[in-house]
Amino acid sequence: MQRKLNEMLNPKQIDFMLADDKVINLLTGSVRSGKTYVSLLKWAVFVATMPESSEFLMTGKTLTSLKRNCLGLLQDLVGKNFTYSTSQKMGVLFGRKIWLEGANDERAESKIRGMTLAGAYVDELTQIPFDFYSMLLSRLSVKNAKLYATTNPDSPTHWVKEMIIDNEEIEKAIWTFSFDDNEILKKENEDYFNNLKQQYQSMGGVYFERFILGLWVMAEGVIYRQFANNPELFIKDKAVDENGDKINFLIISIGIDYGATKGETEFKATGITSQFKEVWTIDEEKLHGLYAPEQVYQKFVDFYKRVVVDYGKVTHCFADYGALGQVLTYGLNRYLQQNGIPLKVDDCIKGQINDRIYLDCYLFANSRRFILRKCKYLIEAYKLAVWDEKHEDTRLDDGTTPIDDLDASEYSMFPFYDKLMMNIKQF
Ligand SMILES: Nc1ncnc2c1ncn2[C@@H]1O[C@H](COP(=O)(O)OP(=O)(O)OP(=O)(O)O)[C@@H](O)[C@H]1O
Ligand SMILES: [Mg+2]
Structure with missing residues (x-):
């Protein structure tokens, strides 16, 4: 198992896969660092081990972004074990029902209000309104229910930083991925990573600091x-x-x-x-x-x-x-x-x-x-x-x-x- 994992995953991803999960599991850090890939893998394993009658939710800023960032990749990872329809806003992962919802509209919170969930996956957590997140947490009422989320850093006063990362009173695991952590892809695509870094470097300021250095920093100075x-x-x-x-x-x-x-x-x-x-x-x-x-x-x-x-x-x-x-x-x-x-x-x-x-x-x-x-x-x-x-x-x-x-x-x-x-x- 360990050897197989070594070939499949980056060291940071292996640490995450082998760790015991908490109620809230947040992967934060640089772009392209392997957060979504490994969190979806663990999400799939988690869902497969929960009772078959349980229901789950995958959410992102919009259904389109969820699809773009996660749903296709999840299919690549588990093949036929995941099927979905964005028009029906539903998927099936290892035989378990997965609701799909965009969190970015005003009605989103009311849509999940009545749900009883055994787990939730959130793409780009900082893009989700806090009210939606709190409602989501309150829906995770099944025994051993868990939340998995990924995000790039945002401002140091963002609710994700203040209410989750810096909050000592909740049961959580925070994983920080750096730009160099995606060793597998980096080896294959050295030029791509160099270009990406250069791009963000030229965008400068907050974009470089957040998306490459993975820091929760304020946006300051000239924008463009x-x-x-x-x-x-x-x-x-x-x-x-x-x-x-x-x-x-x-x-x-x-x-x-x-x-x-x-x-x-x-x-x-x-x-x-x-x-x-x-x-x-x-x-x-x-x-x-x-x-x-x-x-x-x-x-x-x-x-x-x-x-x-x-x-x-x-x-x-x-x-x-x-x-x-x-x-x-x-x-x-x-x-x-x-x-x-x-x-x-x-x-x-x-x-x-x-x-x-x-x-x-x-x-x-x-x-x-x-x-x-x-x-x-x-x-x-x-x-x-x-x-x-x-x-x-x-x-x-x-x-x-x-x-x-x-x-x-x-x-x-x-x-x-x-x-x-x-x-x-x-x-
Ligand atoms: N272990 C791996 N083996 C092969 N490809 C991988 C692995 N981990 C990640 N990748 C690929 O590397 C790319 C970046 O990974 P991923 O999307 O998980 O990064 P991310 O940290 O979520 O980035 P972002 O912050 O931009 O969303 C993806 O194309 C993904 O498929
Ligand atoms: Mg991602």
Whole structure:
């Protein structure tokens, strides 16, 4: 058994596999360090040894992220012993029923309220609301029930750090995995690991410290470091590919921020290339001062037409829905219809600002994010954005830096987050 394990697992993973589990078992640390792999293995063994009639839950921030990060890998690990359907939100692992649930929507907590669980698996624990976690713990009422969770570090004041890791009053085992712990994969893919480290190094700051060094640290200073340090790498005069040919974008999406209170409205047009490889900001418009709704609509139509003339199409449009946003969007859609413009404006998906920020930083780090030089407001906004020193993991939004430009740009691209991130976990 021991020899077999040596071939299959990294030393840190073997320690974890052989250890006695506690009620709460948390694996934290660097990216790609083998936490998910080994925790799923142990989860499978745990589930298989619990009574057959017991029920279990696997959860993550969303069902999509749970699927992407865990469900496929679990199948690779145990083969036919795990089958699942995300539409039915259910799986079967060694004959035991596994509920699958995303924790990121407001109703999630009520969905697990009535459950009686013998075990739970949580992917990316820091992304789960505390209320959901407490409800989950209270559902683990079967004898010997256990919770397994993985996470990358977050802020030192995050509830996971304060309520679990630093909490001496609960029965828990905390395992910390480092970037060098995944020896098996590292041996096979030395270049991949070096590149990954370099990528995070260039993203700098909090991303390097948390995701490579595995530290629970505050986010401080300039946000888009890579861009701010060397903007010319990402600023282009024309939207052309490496052969100098005009890019034929797969998607052209406009983001609208109405900026109701500040009287500044932003339009940002974003082009996404085929296979969701690159993201280009190709045009922008800023309306200074207060406008009547009809004037905003006409300005939008002018902007839309400009993009269509330059790039042939606009495929999507997402608008802010805060304050009177929805009313304006309703009016805008009517206006577009009346003017024969074949475009529907949808409410944006706000998500968590930090996910939007991470997406940009990740794309910059991979040289997949470009901005046309003429989009000077957005360029300025990327240079100036900083973390708020007074609030945990928050982008400073006190009027001293131009946040609305970033919002509008993020609204245009965030709906494609999953597709843009798809190749983050290539191995
Ligand atoms: N013992 C192993 N043998 C072979 N491959 C492994 C082993 N452990 C991990 N891997 C592979 O290494 C990669 C990273 O592992 P894993 O996803 O478990 O890391 P992680 O710590 O959960 O990373 P992240 O923080 O990015 O989620 C995965 O592709 C996984 O399949
Ligand atoms: Mg993982």
